[in-house]
Amino acid sequence: MAESRFVYITYIRSPAGTVFAALTDPDQNRLFWGGYHQRSTWAVGADFAIVGPEGRAWDEGKVLAFEPPNRFEVSWTHLHDEAMKAEGVSKCRFELAPLGAMTKLTVTHVSPAPDSKLIGAVSTGWPMICSSLKSLLETGQPLGA
Numbered sequence: 001m002a003e004s005r006f007v008y009i010t011y012i013r014s015p016a017g018t019v020f021a022a023l024t025d026p027d028q029n030r031l032f033w034g035g036y037h038q039r040s041t042w043a044v045g046a047d048f049a050i051v052g053p054e055g056r057a058w059d060e061g062k063v064l065a066f067e068p069p070n071r072f073e074v075s076w077t078h079l080h081d082e083a084m085k086a087e088g089v090s091k092c093r094f095e096l097a098p099l100g101a102m103t104k105l106t107v108t109h110v111s112p113a114p115d116s117k118l119i120g121a122v123s124t125g126w127p128m129i130c131s132s133l134k135s136l137l138e139t140g141q142p143l144g145a
Contacts (some may be wrong), residue, residue, distance in 0.1 A: 002112055002114045003109045003111060003112050003113070003116075004110070004111045004113055004114060004115060004116035004118075004119035005028060005092030005108065005109070005111075005119065006107075006108070006109045006110075006119050006122055006123045006126065007035070007106065007107070007108045008106070008107045008108075008126045008130060008135055009064065009101050009105070009106045009107075010055040010102050010104075010105050010130050010131070011070070011099070011103070011104055011105070011106065012102060012105055012134045012137055012138065013101060013102050013137070013138050014102070014103060014137040014138065015069075015101070015103065016042065016069040016070070016097070016098045016103045017069040018067070018103075019069070019096055019103045019105060019133070019135060020068050020069035020070075020072075020096055021069075022082075022133060022136070022137060023038075023072075023094055023133070024038065024042060024052060024068075025122075026038060026039060026046065026051075029134075030053075031136055031142050032133045032135070032136045032142040032143075033055075033129055033132070034131065034132075034144075035052070036050055036051065036052050036053065036058070037050075037051055037109065038050060039051050040063055040074075041063075042063055042066045042072070042111075043066070044063055044064065045062060045063060045067055046062065046063045047061075047062060047063075048060065048061045048062055048063050048074045048075070048076075049061075049120040049132060055092075057065050058078070058079055058080060059076055059077065059078050059079060060076075060077055060078045060079060061074045061075035061077055061089065062074065062075045064091065065093075069096055070095070070096055071093065071094060071095045071096065072093075073091060073092065073093040073094070074091070074092050075089050075090070075091055076089065076090045076091060076092050076109070076118075077089050077090075078118055081117070081121075083117050084102055084116075084117050084118040084121065087111055087112075087113035087116055087117065087118055088111075088112060088113065089112075089118070090109060090110060090111040090112070090116070090118055091109070091110050092105070092107065092108070092109045092110075092122075093106075093107070093108045094107055094111075095108070105130060105133075107126050107130060109126065110123045128143070131143055132144070
């Protein structure tokens with residue numbers, strides 16, 4: 001069975017530690033993620049959730065890897081759209097590579113489902129989120145602010 005995969009790469013004029021902190025800190029998440037945030041203790045095996053501004057979890061999973069400031073990976077199950085939920089568990093990995101004063105950020109989201117509806121959704125979501133993160137770290141303002 002063929003999997004579905006989305007890969008997004010961007011370059012952010014900020015140190016890897018700063019980018020990693022923004023990606024894993026709920027208060028910073030809310031700034032560039034439209035009020036949403038990631039909730040976890042970030043210990044390997046810990047629970048993970050994407051929580052909306054209203055306090056409701058939209059996605060949940062487990063922390064699979066956590067290696068600051070280089071990478072983290074989570075399992076991911078969408079909770080509200082039945083078709084996406086039925087696809088089962090996907091995985092999302094964030095990899096950061098320092099390049100002088102910049103950081104190369106690679107987000108890879110993989111689902112075992114061919115023609116995944118979740119991967120279709122994140123293929124528009126991750127570019128917006130990562131662009132807003134880039135704008136926040138480089139200018140002090142997220143997109144839409």
